[in-house]
Amino acid sequence: MSPKTTASNRGRGRARGHRQWDDMLTPGRVIVGLLAVLALVFIFENTRTTKIRLLFPEVTMPLWLALLGTALIGAVCGAYFMKRR
Template structure:
């Protein structure tokens, strides 16, 4: 059951079984991302502007995931401005 609790900072948080829903959402996304990475183990050619490399697809997907997470982390501070 979803429970609304009042945190010490005066903000309301949703919890399921005592775990904040934000952590549950992050956990679900991480599990799905890892599953997606391991479902794509074939080797592919990745072409950059100047050169081409052959690597497993999961490495390219992991690099894209990390780059997206880094961009999200860097841009999250701009929301409040």
């Protein structure tokens, strides 16, 4: 037997394409997930309406919608710049 197929190594290899929780839950992903949950809690706690002025028009809308829109625009911009790296 070659060293790669000894009895101690059998059963330890993962099937191709199979991911374990250790690979999926990296510290960076956990932190980003927690920050996303905190951002959503912050957004949905601010439900009152507010006036927002865009260049010329003034709009009245729920604050949570404005915060969610801003967060989505920021996420799209961040993803775009990380993709270009």
